[in-house]
Structure formats: C-alpha cells, structure tokens
Amino acid sequence: MxxxxxxxxxxxxxxxxxxxxxxxxxxxxxxxxxxxxxxxxxxxxxxxxxxxxxxxxxxxxxxxxxxxxxxxxxxxxxxxxxxxxxxxxxxxxxNPMTFRPSVQSSGRKVTERPRVGQGEIDAADRSVSRPIASVSSPPPASVSILPIPIRPELVVQIQGLPYDLTPAEANKIANVIRAMASTE
Known part of the structure; x- marks a missing residue:
C-alpha cells in the first residue's frame, strides 16, 4: 500500500x-x-x-x-x-478533477438558533431546521455548516452560505443577526 x-x-x-x-x-x-x-x-x-x-x-x-x-x-x-x-x-x-466537497444539506433548509449544549460537540452541531419555499432555480453550491463559537459553551451555525457570497449579501445576513441581539 x-x-x-x-x-x-x-x-x-x-x-x-x-x-x-x-x-x-x-x-x-x-x-x-x-x-x-x-x-x-x-x-x-x-x-x-x-x-x-x-x-x-x-x-x-x-x-x-x-x-x-x-x-x-x-x-x-x-x-x-x-x-x-x-x-x-x-x-x-x-477523480480529483471533478471533486466537489459534500454539502450536508440539500440547500432547502434554514438553520435556526441552536440550543445551548453541555459539551463542545453538542453545542457545535445542534440545530433546528425547517423547509423553506421552493425557488425556481436550484440553489447555488454552498458551504455545509459554518460553526461560529460565540461563548465558551455556545456555538451557532450558519448553513447554506453560497461560495460566491457578496459583501452586500454578507451585510444583509449580518443585519438580520444584529436585529436579533438582546440589549439587556
């Protein structure tokens, strides 16, 4: 071998x-x-x-x-x-020439806020998904899951980001997340 x-x-x-x-x-x-x-x-x-x-x-x-x-x-x-x-x-x-990394989702799910987990693995991978409405064209290729650690025992996930995400699209996503922040 x-x-x-x-x-x-x-x-x-x-x-x-x-x-x-x-x-x-x-x-x-x-x-x-x-x-x-x-x-x-x-x-x-x-x-x-x-x-x-x-x-x-x-x-x-x-x-x-x-x-x-x-x-x-x-x-x-x-x-x-x-x-x-x-x-x-x-x-x-x-076949290295045709290789594309796997995507863990069909692209038809949206990840909501994960629950706080006890361990690093649990918190990094918990999510609740729901189907979204069908679109006329297939979704662009996207990264599978982007875990973002925000606290020691809390990791949020973003799923379905396209590889060709523009700065304007990133700002739109960031604004939605900012709107969810608590001001307590």
Missing amino acids: DGKRSREALLEFLDYLAKKGLMNKATASARKAAANSVLSILDGNEAEDVTIIDIDQLFVRYANLAGSKYKPESLNVYRGRLKAAIEDFKNYQN
Missing part, C-alpha cells in the same frame, strides 16, 4: 481542503478532529486504507473504548463528520 488512502493521507486531505478554500476552515477542522480521534483506535494495518473501513463497526469499537467520555449525540456527530470526510476523500481519490 502506498499510503494514498491512509489515515495520515485523510488528515492531510482535510488540511488541503481548508488551505485551498475548498471547504470552510472550521468545517474541515471539525472533520479532522473527529477523524483524528476516531481513527486513532486503528492499528497500523487497519489505518492503511480508511476508505474500506466499516464505519458502523468502527463506532461500536470507538464507543466501547472512549464512549464514556461522550454523549450518544456527540458520537453521532463524530460519526457524521467522519463519514463525510471519508466520502469526500474517496471522491477526491477517484
């Missing part, structure tokens, strides 16, 4: 996505943290090709070894992040 599909190659790939602006840095970092933590339980032979790992079986092992440190919701978040990271990695390995 030449290491092209190894644990280390996956982690380097996630760094590459962030460095080249192909994925939001926070998203790439969150996926890398999950991959690094979960894949750390693999021995050298198992880590040679992460694209053939049975993720469900891996999470049974991970929960048995480290699960007491995490809530079930947190483990599910890690599972989703690892699965997305490996899928993107496989797609890139199969």
